[in-house]
Amino acid sequence: MTKxxxxxxxxxxxxxxxxxxxxxxxxxxSVAGKGIPWYIATFxxxxxxxxxxxxxxxxxxxxxxxxxxxxxxxxxxxxxYFLMSLTxxxxxxxKVKFLDKILMSFGITDEIFAVAVARGKPITRNYFLGLMLLxxxxxxxxxxxxxxxxxxLPKIVLKSLEIALYAMFIAIVIPAGxxxxxxxxxxxxxxxxxCVIYYSPIDNQTLTHLSCIICxxxxxxxxxxxxxxxxxxxxxxxxxxxxxxxxxxxxxxGVENE
Amino acid sequence: MSRELHMFLLVVAMAGxxxxxxxxxxxxxxxxxxxxxxxxxxxxxxxxxxxxxxxxAILYSSGNVISASIGTAVAMLxxxxxxxxVVTALIACATVLICEVFITYVFI
Numbered sequence: 001m002t003k004x005x006x007x008x009x010x011x012x013x014x015x016x017x018x019x020x021x022x023x024x025x026x027x028x029x030s031v032a033g034k035g036i037p038w039y040i041a042t043f044x045x046x047x048x049x050x051x052x053x054x055x056x057x058x059x060x061x062x063x064x065x066x067x068x069x070x071x072x073x074x075x076x077x078x079x080x081y082f083l084m085s086l087t088x089x090x091x092x093x094x095k096v097k098f099l100d101k102i103l104m105s106f107g108i109t110d111e112i113f114a115v116a117v118a119r120g121k122p123i124t125r126n127y128f129l130g131l132m133l134l135x136x137x138x139x140x141x142x143x144x145x146x147x148x149x150x151x152x153l154p155k156i157v158l159k160s161l162e163i164a165l166y167a168m169f170i171a172i173v174i175p176a177g178x179x180x181x182x183x184x185x186x187x188x189x190x191x192x193x194x195c196v197i198y199y200s201p202i203d204n205q206t207l208t209h210l211s212c213i214i215c216x217x218x219x220x221x222x223x224x225x226x227x228x229x230x231x232x233x234x235x236x237x238x239x240x241x242x243x244x245x246x247x248x249x250x251x252x253x254g255v256e257n258e
Numbered sequence: 259m260s261r262e263l264h265m266f267l268l269v270v271a272m273a274g275x276x277x278x279x280x281x282x283x284x285x286x287x288x289x290x291x292x293x294x295x296x297x298x299x300x301x302x303x304x305x306x307x308x309x310x311x312x313x314x315a316i317l318y319s320s321g322n323v324i325s326a327s328i329g330t331a332v333a334m335l336x337x338x339x340x341x342x343x344v345v346t347a348l349i350a351c352a353t354v355l356i357c358e359v360f361i362t363y364v365f366i
Contacts, residue, residue, distance in 0.1 A: 019344040026347070029262035040265045045275035050310060055274035057272045067271045074275045080304045081276070085283035098285065105281035156362065159320045160329075166316040167350035169308040174337035176305060183291050183305050190306040191313040198314050215310035216303055223306070224298035 003093065004121055009130020012119070016111045016131075017138035023051060024139045026164035027058075028146020033158065034062035038147035045143035049136060051107060053077045056212055057164055069210070077211045084113040093122040100125040108130030110172075182227040190219035325357035 006090040024045060031041040036058060044061070048054050053074050060070045085108050096104070104125065112131055116123050130210075150158065195213045197207060272356040273349040341349070 002302065018295050019342070022344050023347060026351075036265060037262065040262065040269060043266070045271045047269065048276050050276055052304075052311065053272065053276055056311060057268070061265050061268045061272075064261065067270070070268050070271050071275050074272050075279070076303070077307050077329045078276050078279050081280045082283050082365075083300045084353060086287050089284045089287060101284045102281060105284045106277060108280045108284075156358050157355065159322075162319040163316060163326065163329045163333070163350045163354050166312045166341045167329070167336075167347040169312045169342065170330075170333045171337045171343045171346035172315075173305050173308050173312075174334060178338070178340075183302070186302045186306050187309040190288060190310045194310040195314050212307060212310050215308040219306035219310070220299045220302040220356040221328060223302035224295050226364050227298070228294050229298040229301050230294070238313070 004119060004124050005123075005126035006126040006130035009127040009132075010134060012115050013112075013131045013134040016115065017134035019111070020143040021073045021138045023164060023168055024142030025053065025146035025149075026161045027051070028143040028148075029153070029158055029161050030165070031058045031062075031143070032147040033162075034058060035202040036062055036147075036152075038144060040146040042140060042144040044223075046136075048138040049106065049139055050081075051165065051171070053108075072210075072213060075171030076216050080110075081108050084108050084110075087117065088113065091123050093124040096123075096125050104132075107136065109135070111135070113121045131181055132165065133196075140158050182223065183226060186223035189222055190215045193218055217250065303352065320354050322358065322361065325354045325361060328357050329354040 028038070028041055030037060034045075039062070041058075041253070042149075044054055044058070048057070056073050057070055060066075060073060085105060087109065092101070105206060107128065112135060116128060116131060119127075173183070177187060192215075194211060197211045197214065200207075234238055285344040285356040316330050317323055317326050320329065329350045333346055337351050
């Protein structure tokens with residue numbers, strides 16, 4: 001069996017990179033609109049490499065929020081990477097060293113994880129680094145261009161791009177929910193609490209910042225109590241051919257296969 | 259402390275915690291998580307987070323509830339028919355743009 005090479009990784013990374021470019025461009029535009037300078041936005045993308053986390057983080061950065069608030073927000077939003085990293089750690093090629101892991105960990109995102117695991121072979125250092133490279137460059141450059149072009153594009157186009165990230169989130173949640181109806185229960189609880197906080201007459205900035213965390217914790221705990229997942233339970237979530245929309249369902253399979 | 263420095267420090271904090279989440283399981287955990295409760299909770303977290311971030315904020319994303327609502331409905335339809343993330347995002351943007359053009363130049 002030939003091992004997965006750097007070249008295999010680069011090739012598998014191309015579709016991810018294309019997708020990231022569109023989304024990170026929209027992210028850059030949105031961040032520039034919040035008054036964050038383009039170089040901070042670019043640095044954020046280069047150092048974080050996470051969509052949902054950066055999206056929530058940018059809100060806090062824009063209003064110069066607290067370090068504690070941003071740490072807590074990232075911890076909650078990015079906790080899924082914990083699970084992905086755990087799954088990956090069990091599928092690494094035996095030659096992957098400690099230092100390799102230090103480097104590879106940076107590239108764990110929904111899409112990169114999904115593609116690497118979907119290959120079904122032991123994950124080598126070279127393959128994973130190849131896979132990370134183009135999406136990383138595209139995510140960083142897209143953000144930079146978006147943040148810079150944010151001042152050039154007409155206002156009507158900018159306003160239309162704002163919906164891009166939310167639409168992407170919908171494209172993750174709905175197919176997953178169609179495959180596993182229990183997810184819709186959690187989504188329903190989460191959206192309800194989010195709306196209650198949003199429309200409540202209490203005008204408190206801390207509450208607004210913590211809204212996402214409060215919703216996620218309550219909804220996930222209720223989900224885990226009322227609809228616990230059996231680790232060995234076989235679940236088949238229908239997915240489209242796109243590598244991006246398969247990401248979360250593959251993550252789930254990863255849990256079961258361990 | 260300047261505005262830029264404050265922003266820079268927040269971004270460094272974000273990057274640090276995010277990296278720790280990614281690297282700790284990779285280097286430490288060799289055994290699988292046995293707790294059904296924790297597994298279930300982690301399984302639901304991404305969906306709970308994403309949906310709380312999306313609603314109701316998406317309805318105000320374009321600055322006009324009508325165009326944003328139509329964009330939301332179209333995005334949900336795309337997602338229902340399992341379009342990819344990128345396709346869904348682009349179609350939603352195009353929908354909002356078309357609505358905005360109509361609202362700005364046709365009805366007024």
